[in-house]
Amino acid sequence: MSESPFDPQDAAVVFEGVYKAFGAHKVLQGLDLVVPKGKCTVIIGRSGTGKSVTLKHAMGLIKPDAGRVVVLGKELGKLKRDELQRLRLRFGMVFQNAALFDSLSVYENVAFPLREHEKLSEAETLSRVEAVLAQVGLSFAIQKMPSELSGGMRKRVGLARAIIHTPDILLYDEPTTGLDPILTAQIDQLIAETQQNHPGMSSVVVSHDMKGAFLVADYIYMLHQGKVVAQGEPEHFKTTDDPLVRQFVEGRLDGPIGVE
Amino acid sequence: MSAGSLTGFFTGLVEGVGAAVIRVVERFGAFAEIAGRGTWSLFTPPYRPRLILQQLEFVGVQSLSIVLISGFFTGGVFALQAAYGFGLFGAETLTGSTVTLSLSRSLGPVFCSLMVTGRAGSAMAAEIGTMKVTEQIDALEAMAVDPVEYLVSPRVLAGALMVPVLSAMYTGIGMLGAYMVSVPYMGIDGGAFMDRIAWYADPEDLHWGLVKASVYGWVLAAVGCWKGLSVRGGAQGVGQATTQAVVVSSVAILVLDYFFTDLLMKLGLLT
Numbered sequence: 090m091s092e093s094p095f096d097p098q099d100a101a102v103v104f105e106g107v108y109k110a111f112g113a114h115k116v117l118q119g120l121d122l123v124v125p126k127g128k129c130t131v132i133i134g135r136s137g138t139g140k141s142v143t144l145k146h147a148m149g150l151i152k153p154d155a156g157r158v159v160v161l162g163k164e165l166g167k168l169k170r171d172e173l174q175r176l177r178l179r180f181g182m183v184f185q186n187a188a189l190f191d192s193l194s195v196y197e198n199v200a201f202p203l204r205e206h207e208k209l210s211e212a213e214t215l216s217r218v219e220a221v222l223a224q225v226g227l228s229f230a231i232q233k234m235p236s237e238l239s240g241g242m243r244k245r246v247g248l249a250r251a252i253i254h255t256p257d258i259l260l261y262d263e264p265t266t267g268l269d270p271i272l273t274a275q276i277d278q279l280i281a282e283t284q285q286n287h288p289g290m291s292s293v294v295v296s297h298d299m300k301g302a303f304l305v306a307d308y309i310y311m312l313h314q315g316k317v318v319a320q321g322e323p324e325h326f327k328t329t330d331d332p333l334v335r336q337f338v339e340g341r342l343d344g345p346i347g348v349e
Numbered sequence: 350m351s352a353g354s355l356t357g358f359f360t361g362l363v364e365g366v367g368a369a370v371i372r373v374v375e376r377f378g379a380f381a382e383i384a385g386r387g388t389w390s391l392f393t394p395p396y397r398p399r400l401i402l403q404q405l406e407f408v409g410v411q412s413l414s415i416v417l418i419s420g421f422f423t424g425g426v427f428a429l430q431a432a433y434g435f436g437l438f439g440a441e442t443l444t445g446s447t448v449t450l451s452l453s454r455s456l457g458p459v460f461c462s463l464m465v466t467g468r469a470g471s472a473m474a475a476e477i478g479t480m481k482v483t484e485q486i487d488a489l490e491a492m493a494v495d496p497v498e499y500l501v502s503p504r505v506l507a508g509a510l511m512v513p514v515l516s517a518m519y520t521g522i523g524m525l526g527a528y529m530v531s532v533p534y535m536g537i538d539g540g541a542f543m544d545r546i547a548w549y550a551d552p553e554d555l556h557w558g559l560v561k562a563s564v565y566g567w568v569l570a571a572v573g574c575w576k577g578l579s580v581r582g583g584a585q586g587v588g589q590a591t592t593q594a595v596v597v598s599s600v601a602i603l604v605l606d607y608f609f610t611d612l613l614m615k616l617g618l619l620t
Contacts, residue, residue, distance in 0.1 A: 145487070148490070148491055150487055150490055150491065170495075174493045174495070175493070177490070177491060177492070177493035178493045180491060181491075182488070182491040184484045184487065184488060184491075185484070186483060186484060188483060188484040188485050188487065188488035189485075189488075190480075190485055190488075191479075191483075191485075201492065202492050205395070205492065205493070205494050206493065250492075
């Protein structure tokens with residue numbers, strides 16, 4: 090496996106020898122991974138290989154059993170609670186099931202980060218929410234409740250909420266899981282557009298949708314059994330003859346990954 | 350039994366007891382951390398008056414009907430029993446003062462807290478637990494919002510403020526229930542009924558009853574939030590947390606009431 094070409098000293102997120110287990114279940118087993126600044130990094134791998142756990146480590150939602158996670162030059166394990174909270178202000182996260190607040194309308198959900206952290210007038214808040222909802226094509230849904238939205242719409246609202254405060258790092262946890270192919274393409278397109286519209290932003294997309302990964306990725310890491318087993322630009326994943334990568338990319342049952 | 354197997358048995362026993370003690374200490378520690386931080390952060394910014402008002406309405410206003418109905422009938426049934434007992438030696442007129450003392454000192458705060466636990470404490474555990482399993486708690490943290498400050502603080506404040514108010518209403522409506530049963534229904538003299546209340550009941554009784562109710566309100570909200578934030582798994586975990594919130598709060602309130610009352614009596618604050 091090739092080494093990461095990115096300088097860890099100038100990276101958005103760096104994982105160094107990260108181990109994590111939940112009880113007897115070992116999830117991350119020496120994860121080394123560098124997320125470069127200003128690019129879209131996609132992490133692929135089978136379900137249960139630790140992709141979502143990796144994202145949660147990046148936000149400090151989970152602490153590693155061993156190893157270091159460094160975000161924008163700061164080691165998360167050494168930060169106090171308020172320092173970690175300040176660092177999280179530089180993140181946006183799109184959750185697998187959107188994680189919208191059920192009791193709040195779309196407007197209130199998207200405005201939530203602004204209300205909590207920025208002292209804006211109601212008119213300014215409304216203007217920012219309308220702008221970001223227009224970006225994700227949901228201007229018409231501003232007064233709806235999350236229960237009135239389809240799965241794809243919920244994810245777009247989740248994306249709007251994540252980008253409203255223009256984060257430095259945007260994390261996507263399986264953004265297309267559970268969507269039909271057309272909605273999947275729509276979300277993939279939205280991720281690509283969001284990256285183009287925010288060129289300084291570093292994005293990390295966790296996915297097992299290879300079509301989308303090839304569309305949005307600048308760089309791809311493949312996880313297997315809790316560590317990186319392959320990495321490179323999308324072209325590398327299209328052409329490599331690494332049997333692990335080939336089996337995953339082509340979705341074959343036979344191969345070294347195995348099927349439970 | 351050989352010496353080796355005996356040693357193994359005792360080692361296992363000690364390990365089992367040790368593990369259970371550690372579990373209890375860990376759980377109490379988690380509760381203390383959540384309840385303590387949730388209370389402390391009420392005094393530090395950011396302040397969220399809108400959330401506090403929502404919780405005051407949820408715990409207080411929405412519990413009013415159940416508290417009034419149960420309070421009325423608690424007073425009524427207590428009066429029925431008391432009037433029968435006192436009637437055995439011709440002291441029926443003491444029914445009002447007995448019901449008033451019991452309700453204001455202990456039964457009002459305790460029963461009212463148990464009713465609010467069943468309605469609001471369980472709902473807190475279920476709501477926060479559902480937020481946990483649907484990653485809404487993670488979403489709060491991801492947006493740099495402390496879930497304890499955002500979810501727990503308004504709820505413990507609402508519990509501590511609204512349960513005493515409800516308890517006072519519970520006591521008042523309970524006294525009305527006792528009056529309705531004693532005077533029009535059982536024919537006890539209304540003037541004597543009221544006179545005995547004025548003679549034996551003391552504002553201090555109600556005062557300490559309200560203090561107790563405030564503590565129980567804080568407990569039921571803190572336990573509900575703690576159980577909600579401790580949920581693991583999916584719908585089953587939420588269901589278990591809801592049940593445990595009600596059981597733990599109810600037992601805690603009853604146990605606390607005993608020690609609280611005993612302490613007040615020893616200190617001479619209640620006679």
